[in-house]
Amino acid sequence: MTDSTAPGTVEPSAPSDIRRLEEEGEIAADYLEELLDIADLDGDIDIDVDHGRAAVEIVAEAGSERALRKLVGTDGEVLDALQELTRLAVQTKTGERSRLMLDIAGFRAGRRAELAEVARAAIAEVRRSGQPVALEPMNPFERKVVHDVVAEAGLASDSEGVEPSRYVVVRQA
The missing domain is CATH 3.30.1370.50 (R3H-like domain)
Structure with a gap:
């Protein structure tokens, strides 16, 4: 039996890992939707798995880019804090530490x-x-x-x- 994986190649995550990361994204999306409702801000939430992490982005709806920038802060400091709060919300639901990445209005990109x-x-x-x-x-x-x-x-x-x-x-x- 030979190993078909080339040296240095990263094998895809197991389906259970992908499901766990997707679940993290769903929990984070629910948390962030509530936050947007409380703050009376408009935005769509995209969920993905990127480099072995759940990745969630709040995408600005037409005309709401400026309002969402308030959730980023001057140098991303508000975004960093929201990311940590979102990770804690995920951890509270799953019992596991999250490495979720949050982006708002394309700031991190x-x-x-x-x-x-x-x-x-x-x-x-x-x-x-x-x-x-x-x-x-x-x-x-x-x-x-x-x-x-x-x-x-x-x-x-x-x-x-x-x-x-x-x-x-x-x-x-």
Whole structure:
């Protein structure tokens, strides 16, 4: 019997894992729908499973983008807090810790694109100079995005410092 999985290939999650993540998304959606009702805000909720996590997004309905931005905050700090509250709501129902990701009105998607550009600039500088490049402090979501882009480019990165001032250092592999 031979193993048909190539080295480094990630096998799909078991159906029970997918069902559990979908259940997390449904619980989160119910919680967020109640929140939107209480705050008298309009938005649709999309549920997905992405990179082994439940992913929930509140999508702005036509004309409600500005109102939903209040749930993001200036630099995403309100979004981060809502994500933690949503994770706690899921944990309360399931009894298990959730790694659910929440996005509102495309904020995280836009931020992911910005951070990919920051990472690419750091990668170019490391390749040019051969010296490590330290980036500005970032939250865990932001650091994860940078680490993923750096790894994809074949370089190495580490997180250093202490929250809330943890930052990524990009270096040669």
